[in-house]
Amino acid sequence: MKILITGISGTLARGVAYRLTRRGHQVIGIDRRPWPDVPEGVEMHQVDIRKRPAEDVFRVSRPDALIHMATVTHFTTDTEERYRINLGGTRKLFEYCHEYGVKQAVFVGRHTVYGATPDSPLYHTEDEPPLAGASFKELADLVAADLYAGSALWRWPELNTAVLRLCYFLGPSRGGTLAGFLSKSRVPLVLGFDPLYQLMHEWDAEEAITLAVEKQLRGVFNVAGPPPVPLSTVCEATGRRAVAIPGPLYPTVLGRFGFPYLPDDAIAHVKFPIVIDNKAFVEATGFEPRYSAKQTMEGFRWN
Amino acid sequence: MSFLDDPQVRRNVDRLPIEFDDYGFDRFGLSKSTVARAYSPMAHAYRRYLKVTAFGLENVPAEGRALIIANHSGGIGWDAGMILTSLLLNDDAPRLGQGMAEYFLTRSPFMRPWLRRLGHLTGLPEHGEQLLHDERLVVVFPEGARGAGKLYKDRYKLVHFGTGFMRLALKTSSPIIPCAFIGGEETFPQLYHIKWLAKLVNGPFVPVAPQLIFLPLPVACQVYYGPPMQFEGDGSEPDHVIQQYIEEVRHSMERLISAGLDARPRSFMFERMPDPKKEHRR
Numbered sequence: 001m002k003i004l005i006t007g008i009s010g011t012l013a014r015g016v017a018y019r020l021t022r023r024g025h026q027v028i029g030i031d032r033r034p035w036p037d038v039p040e041g042v043e044m045h046q047v048d049i050r051k052r053p054a055e056d057v058f059r060v061s062r063p064d065a066l067i068h069m070a071t072v073t074h075f076t077t078d079t080e081e082r083y084r085i086n087l088g089g090t091r092k093l094f095e096y097c098h099e100y101g102v103k104q105a106v107f108v109g110r111h112t113v114y115g116a117t118p119d120s121p122l123y124h125t126e127d128e129p130p131l132a133g134a135s136f137k138e139l140a141d142l143v144a145a146d147l148y149a150g151s152a153l154w155r156w157p158e159l160n161t162a163v164l165r166l167c168y169f170l171g172p173s174r175g176g177t178l179a180g181f182l183s184k185s186r187v188p189l190v191l192g193f194d195p196l197y198q199l200m201h202e203w204d205a206e207e208a209i210t211l212a213v214e215k216q217l218r219g220v221f222n223v224a225g226p227p228p229v230p231l232s233t234v235c236e237a238t239g240r241r242a243v244a245i246p247g248p249l250y251p252t253v254l255g256r257f258g259f260p261y262l263p264d265d266a267i268a269h270v271k272f273p274i275v276i277d278n279k280a281f282v283e284a285t286g287f288e289p290r291y292s293a294k295q296t297m298e299g300f301r302w303n
Numbered sequence: 304m305s306f307l308d309d310p311q312v313r314r315n316v317d318r319l320p321i322e323f324d325d326y327g328f329d330r331f332g333l334s335k336s337t338v339a340r341a342y343s344p345m346a347h348a349y350r351r352y353l354k355v356t357a358f359g360l361e362n363v364p365a366e367g368r369a370l371i372i373a374n375h376s377g378g379i380g381w382d383a384g385m386i387l388t389s390l391l392l393n394d395d396a397p398r399l400g401q402g403m404a405e406y407f408l409t410r411s412p413f414m415r416p417w418l419r420r421l422g423h424l425t426g427l428p429e430h431g432e433q434l435l436h437d438e439r440l441v442v443v444f445p446e447g448a449r450g451a452g453k454l455y456k457d458r459y460k461l462v463h464f465g466t467g468f469m470r471l472a473l474k475t476s477s478p479i480i481p482c483a484f485i486g487g488e489e490t491f492p493q494l495y496h497i498k499w500l501a502k503l504v505n506g507p508f509v510p511v512a513p514q515l516i517f518l519p520l521p522v523a524c525q526v527y528y529g530p531p532m533q534f535e536g537d538g539s540e541p542d543h544v545i546q547q548y549i550e551e552v553r554h555s556m557e558r559l560i561s562a563g564l565d566a567r568p569r570s571f572m573f574e575r576m577p578d579p580k581k582e583h584r585r
Contacts, residue, residue: 118406118410118415118425119409119425121433122331122433123429190412192413192416193416194419196419226324228332233328247412292325293324294324
């Protein structure tokens with residue numbers, strides 16, 4: 001299969017590219033960022049997904065499948081730019097898919113789109129609406145992109161679309177949202193709260209995305225590995241010191257005193273859990289995580 | 304587990320039909336060590352202070368899903384605690400009762416993680432379903448806070464039942480075990496509710512009892528479990544059918560309550576009610 005990966009220089013995307021080439025697929029990559037030591041068998045185009053040359057890649061190479069991973073989550077990128085990349089980029093790519101006869105599209109989104117509120121249930125299923133945009137402005141563009149990708153299911157029924165809502169991952173690359181939160185030696189918790197965190201090994205996440213393409217998945221799927229663990233246990237098992245900070249002081253300490261930076265609205269994600277039900281994905285693909293929560297966290301200990 | 308834990312509690316927590324991960328948590332965030340720690344003083348209160356006797360524990364299945372439907376009384380939740388303790392201290396088949404907590408409890412700091420570690424999730428229908436699908440024992444007080452806040456003059460009168468539990472039982476085809484708690488009203492006879500204080504702390508009510516503190520009187524209590532009731536349906540039945548089923552549950556609870564009230568020699572009883580079965584076995 002000829003597979004196009006957007007945002008290929010990202011940590012997870014590189015792993016997916018390696019996996020696919022090893023299984024005999026032809027991989028084409030698009031990213032603004034360079035990938036200096038791009039492996040053999042991967043054709044790399046250093047272009048912007050919103051610009052003309054990206055469309056040329058579709059026109060010339062005619063890929064069979066698209067894995068869309070070119071979304072920004074860095075909160076340092078300003079809102080307008082994030083909207084342009086996340087929503088504008090997603091829209092463009094799906095239009096190209098339709099225009100150039102791509103058969104399978106996989107959108108890799110995040111489980112945080114469900115939003116963290118005190119009264120929401122554990123184990124979100126795919127039919128629940130993503131509500132994060134309401135309480136967390138910085139996620140609104142990702143929620144919109146997730147819903148737009150899902151709308152391709154009725155917009156272009158001939159295109160097999162899969163929207164993956166991936167839980168947090170940890171791994172040797174030290175990439176990802178949770179790794180960023182655990183990047184310093186001290187991790188800020190909110191006093192009196194200890195939410196469940198669902199995490200999987202980076203390699204299991206890569207395997208799940210690869211499976212979604214190979215099994216030609218169609219629909220919206222939650223992707224998770226082992227059962228969740230409390231955040232305090234995550235800190236303990238990864239060798240970080242959890243510091244409980246009273247809620248009203250929380251925004252003030254972020255980015256200071258050796259704590260990582262987070263936007264103000266992210267406090268809800270440190271107080272309340274987002275736990276997803278991956279039953280539908282497991283049934284559709286037979287996915288089985290290789291690493292337990294303990295192995296994943298302890299493997300991250302020395303990072 | 305620490306040496307402070309009660310040996311019977313520790314033994315029975317190890318025998319619970321629940322799967323725990325490497326860190327002693329289940330998939331809902333229930334913590335084995337917290338359960339042992341919290342139930343140890345409860346077991347003490349169960350044996351010595353409230354001198355609880357449990358009847359009909361053979362009606363509670365050793366494993367698999369079930370709903371325990373009980374009357375609520377005594378204002379400050381000791382009845383719930385004693386029902387849960389009676390389930391865990393049942394040496395024949397220890398079970399962990401998991402409750403559906405009030406929203407105001409799971410919104411407040413400290414309470415939320417503590418309740419979660421004990422297996423009590425926010426009272427959402429989704430949570431009830433998830434727990435039952437995971438073959439857990441869910442304890443429901445269909446009277447809700449209205450029942451817990453009954454004044455002493457209305458003691459042992461069941462107030463209006465919610466319908467959620469019956470639809471949940473039908474949807475998950477779980478058996479319903481009616482349960483009556485006797486003695487709760489005497490341990491904490493509520494004379495008055497301070498309404499303004501309740502509004503201030505955002506709780507449902509703040510009761511006042513003659514002892515003036517939030518501690519129950521050492522009145523002997525009894526728990527009665529009735530035979531399991533299985534209802535036919537899938538939870539989509541019209542309201543009048545559901546209401547009819549609920550009346551059946553209500554009747555069996557009323558029977559358990561009146562039998563329990565008749566069985567005790569006087570209402571303010573300070574010595575344990577003997578359990579004929581247990582005495583015989585010894």
